[in-house]
Amino acid sequence: MSAGQELEVRVLAARWEADGVISLQLARTDGGQLPPWEPGAHVEVVLPSGRIRHYSLCGDRGDPYTYTVAVLREPAGRGGSAEVHDTALVGGELVIRGPRNHFPLRPAGAYVLVAGGIGVTPILSMARELTARGADWRLQYGGRSLESMAFLPELDKLACAADAPVDVRPQDRAGLLPLEEIVRAAPAGAAIYGCGPAAMLDALRAAASRVRPELEVHFELFTAGTAEPGEGGAPDRHARPFTVVLAQTGETVEVADGTTILEAVRDVVPDVPYSCEEGFCGTCCTKVLGGTPVHRDTVLDDGERAAGDTMMICVGSCSAAELVLDL
Known part of the structure; x- marks a missing residue:
């Protein structure tokens, strides 16, 4: 299936992963295999209302028959997450497109994974893959509260299997992630992969630029990007019309x-x-x-x-x- 093709899937199960986070397990309605995917990939989901949303794949990519996505309920959102949480989707059918991957894992000597909130979904698939490869990785995971942070049991298992440092920092107990400290502590030759709110990613890139400009920073967010430097939300300064x-x-x-x-x-x-x-x-x-x-x-x-x-x-x-x- 190419990125533009559509595929009908059935919602096999829904599961609470944390406060405000639900995961959906999807399978083809015809029982066939789903397209293969790599860590960092996402699918486009057409909800029953016709709304289109993009969700990272966070399940076991060794299972060719199911996809798993996780959705954070966003009260201030545009209705997609509320629809997922409030609609009886299990047993129903959806249309998906993809998978697409704008956030692929690239070769590096070591990996520093930084997740903020629901941004843990692609990071989880990366941690799982890096563990299977025997790669050197570490994870910094920040969230609003411990109860709101998804997939903690699986991350703990991966950390034990890989002997990888995993620092879980709920903001209400430990404050924000110490991004500059994280960048300074990155091993030589490491690549930094971050996913989360725009403000966190902007601060992460700024910290890397200041203290370790030789490090590569890869990132993804599923919200609109920030304005270009100097624009600050002002009217378009480029030629119009x-x-x-x-x-x-x-x-x-x-x-x-x-x-x-x-x-x-x-x-x-x-x-x-x-x-x-x-x-x-x-x-x-x-x-x-x-x-x-x-x-x-x-x-x-x-x-x-x-x-x-x-x-x-x-x-x-x-x-x-x-x-x-x-x-």
């Missing part, structure tokens, strides 16, 4: 102030793929054939941003008068 040329048809569209590229393009190409509209899922990734894109997503790494040949059109912009897209 600007023109987008659709190379496949030769048509042009104007992106006016207050309109995203995606919204403008959809008026002409209604079937252009998209999902989150917040720059974190990668569904709307589009080739750039001309012009200079401005990136505001959390999918592309620094090298991909510098290359300027792809962009997420749901949040990206343009620094000139014209942008040419492979659409």
